[in-house]
Amino acid sequence: MRNSTLVALLGAALFVLLACVAALSDVRASTVEKLDLAGLFERSEHVVHGRILKSSVKLGAHGRPETTYEVDVTTAFWGTSSGTLTFRTAGGALPDGRELVIPGLPKLAIGEEVLLFLTCESKRGLRMPVGLAQGKFQVVRDEQGPATLLRGESELEFLDPTTHEPQKLSTRASLDFDATARELERLAGERRDREAAARK
Numbered sequence: 001m002r003n004s005t006l007v008a009l010l011g012a013a014l015f016v017l018l019a020c021v022a023a024l025s026d027v028r029a030s031t032v033e034k035l036d037l038a039g040l041f042e043r044s045e046h047v048v049h050g051r052i053l054k055s056s057v058k059l060g061a062h063g064r065p066e067t068t069y070e071v072d073v074t075t076a077f078w079g080t081s082s083g084t085l086t087f088r089t090a091g092g093a094l095p096d097g098r099e100l101v102i103p104g105l106p107k108l109a110i111g112e113e114v115l116l117f118l119t120c121e122s123k124r125g126l127r128m129p130v131g132l133a134q135g136k137f138q139v140v141r142d143e144q145g146p147a148t149l150l151r152g153e154s155e156l157e158f159l160d161p162t163t164h165e166p167q168k169l170s171t172r173a174s175l176d177f178d179a180t181a182r183e184l185e186r187l188a189g190e191r192r193d194r195e196a197a198a199r200k
Contacts, residue, residue, distance in 0.1 A: 030104035031166050034158040035131045037180065041187045043130045046079030046087075046118040049139070049181070052108050053084070057092035065100040066126065067092035069108055071116070077184040078191070079118075087118060087127040104132035104156045113139040115149055115180070132156060133171045147177035 033039075041047060050073040060066040071085045093099040106129055108114065117135035118127045129135030133154035140148045151173040157166040 030102075030132055030155070031157045031159060032104065032131050032134070032169065034169055035134050037183060038187060040117040040130050040135055041078065041184060042191070043119065044078060044117040044135070045120040045127075046085060046116070047077040047184060047188075048073045048080060048085055048118070049075040049077070049115045050085070050113070052110050052112045052114065055108065055110055057094055059094070060088075060090075060124065062124070064090065065092040065094050065098065066090060071114075075181070077181070078188050087121075088125060089128055090126055102132075104154050105129070106133045106136040106154065108136070113141075115139060137173070137175070139177060149173070149175040149177050149180055 035043070048071060050071045052069060053072050054070040055067055057065050057067045066088050067090075068086065068088045071087075073080060073082050073085050076082055089102075089105065091100045091102040091105055115137040117130040119130055119135075121127055133151070133156055137149040137151050140150050142148070151171055154169075154171045156169040156171060158169040159165070160167045
């Protein structure tokens, strides 16, 4: 009787442990599609180079924190024209300490120069960087050389097309800014041509 009780308790403890591990895994990682530059561009409603001017966090209509960003747009490769772009994303930290963290969502700092690939607005009026952390590059300028686009690591996973199992997605990248800008202009031209042909 004692043995069966012990086995039952161990089984219950193991179940709870596995459930906790699974829950932590869900919180710490997001599974996304692995995207190259063309993939990011095609899935974007706005592709902009600019500087983060402002950010503010407040409760959204569903009672969850949302962050509003204002971007001073230097170059619009797609979507909005040059000027100011304002958009809201899910998540953020409220002044009272409440916080909603979206795994894999990149942080945007006031004053930061960035290249952003942004999705269409959701029904709630929210936008996200395409592919989460994949959709944000920081522009780093060196007086001795050309500007560079940097993207750091994040807690993202992607489904391996062969095994269909989640794999760690390395988002770290370093790209030449000028070469990337030329490629984005080329992609924009191709996309405009396709959309014009589709309207005929």
